[in-house]
Amino acid sequence: MLPMQPQIILLKEGTDQSQGRGQLISNINACQAITDTIRTTLGPRGMDKLMVDSRGTVTITNDGATIMGLLDIVHPAARTLVDIARSQDAEVGDGTTSVVLVAGELLREAKPYVEENVPAQTIIRGAHPPFCGRDFFKKMVVDAILMLDSDLDNSMIGMKRIPGGSLQDTQLIAGVAFKKAFSYAGFEQQPKRFENPKILCLNVELELKAERDNADIRIDKVEEYQKIVDAEWKIIYDKLEKIVESGAQVVLSKLPIGDLATQFFADRNIFCAGRIPEEDLQRTISAVGGALQSSVSDLKPEFLGTCALFEESQVGGERYNIFTGCPKAKSCTFLLRGGADQFIEEVQRSLHDSLMIVKRTLQNQELVAGGGATEMTVSRFLRDHSRSIAGKQQLLIAAYARALEIIPRQLCDNAGFDSTDVLNQLRQLHGQKDCWFGVDINNEGVADMFESFVWEPSLVKINYLRAATEAACLVLSIDETIRAPGAGKGGPGPMAGMM
Structure with a gap:
């Protein structure tokens, strides 16, 4: 009798892990x-809910977004409904209850099929067949890479997540775009569009500071205190006058x-924006030119950048500052839209992979077919090669194949196909x-991957085969x-890896 195989624990002790059909049903429930x-x-005659939070605050409402926001939902899958309600409220302002009810009912209808072991991807294709993210993003991804300079620096590609709307509302901006910074009084009076502006990027605080807060000042007369106040005003006004004299029309800090x-x-x-995230500011400088200034005492013309067009535009529920026609270094920005934060994040991760593949394809123009075609070709070659070798190595090479x-x-399994049938067809064709x-x-089924335009750089295949083998x-x-x-701090004991 063979000894019982030990159970291997990979995750930290106490980690909750569930998967498969049970996990799907748990999510639906x-x-x-x-x-x-x-x-x-729901509806004009819908009932209200009385919500009491942990601090005892009472809220009576029938607004779906408000209720979803007040519910203390801890289930990760169920929180997706909170996100779609929030995005519906931000994008449209109504329909928050309806979007949650329809999503829940779709899951209720799908539950019997999940219980009968119908693959999830098969159900998804039936519920969402007409639109394919691949069809929408394929040209956009290629255009994004082609917008870059010859070095194909992917750090010049920005991605901004804007909840609300649908995936089809995603935009590719041929330039730099970032969310409008916190604005003070007077901001709405500033111009929001310039052609060929001079752009000044600063690491300088432009606020009136009370220097008396930073020092111990002793005075004998009221007039001396007034001199201190006047000096504080003079400091800030001198800075502002020097910026104006530089000719800058857009000031970022x-x-x-x-x-x-x-x-x-x-x-x-003059347009100004403060508290710009460092990543966005550095990408702007790289695109428009100029240099980041930590002082305004000597602002030379070469310290200022420019672009063909600057404008502030509304994207969904947010305002965005957009720079296009940047001469120094070409850049682009994706404005990603979608109903839930988790969905947009997954789109961003998928886009990153797509961008890297297109970049590698341009840098290494040797292509092979995807969709498992390359693996089947190598597998057939190894099987044929194994027959020419005697001894145990023949079996090992065949096992590698x-x-x-x-x-x-x-x-096939992930797409809900019959993997046995498809693999038999592939073996026959490749043989x-x-x-x-x-x-x-x-x-x-099966198809010629080159004719279907499912291509991958050979570098990807070569690298992963080497790394996996090693x-x-x-x-x-x-x-x-x-x-x-x-x-290991807090880790399991010496024998915790086996049970």
Whole structure:
């Protein structure tokens, strides 16, 4: 009788981990509990909810967004409903209860199919077939990379998440864009559009400071105190006058620009924005030129940048400062839209991967087919090669070849296809001739990946095959683990890795 295999614990002790069908049903049940809570508030004759928070504050309302915001929801999946209610409220201002109810009811209808082991991706395709994010973003991603300079520095690609709207509302700006900074009185009087402006970027605080707060001052006369106050005003006005004399029409600063400076600039038709995040400010400088100034005492013309057009525009519920036609270094910015923060974050991660692939393709113009076609080709070659070798190595090389089939097999499983049937077709096709057939995700079958434009840089395949092989060999070379008692703060004991 074989000994019982030990159970390996990979995550920290106390970590809750669930997956598979049970996790899906748990997510659906949690969302249904939320919809059951607010369903009676719908419509003009809907009932109110009396909400009491932890501090005893009482709120009586039938507004869906308010109720969802006051509910202390801890289930991660159910919090998605909070996000879509919040984005609906920010984008439209109404329909917050309806969006939660419909989402919950869609999940309720999908639950029987999940319980019958229908793959989740099959259900998703039935509920959301017409629009494909790939079709929407493919040209946008290529355009973004082509907008960059020849060095293809992806740090010049910005991504801003703006909850609300739909994925199709995402925009690609050929320049730099960032959210409007906190504004003081007088900001609305400033011009919001310039053609070919001179742009000054500062690391200077432009606020009236009471220097008496920073020093111990002793005076004998009231007139001496007035001199101190006048000196404080003179300091700030001298700074502002020097900025105006520089000819700058757009003034950006990493530090605050107060209400006095904001009104001063407004009276002189100058736009200003303070508290700009350092990342956005550095990207702006790289794009428009100039240099970050920590003093205004000697502002030379070469310290100022420029662009073809600056304007402040409304994007969803936010105002954005946008610089286009930047001469120094080309840049672009994605303004990502979507119903929930988690969804937008996932879109951002997917876009990053897509951008990197396009970048690598331009840098290394050797392409191979994706969709598991390359892995099936290498697998066939290794199987053929193994037959020419005698001894145990023949079996090991054949095993390596079988391992590569995990890529097309997992593609099928994740898409809800019959992986056995698809793999049999691929083995037959690749065994007959050299080809680039792989898994056809769109039509549940196989197709020529080159003709379907499913391409990948060969660098990606070469690198991951080398890294995976080296990692496997490293693990196989370890035959013992020796751990000191109490190794790792809060970690498990020496034998906690096995049960």
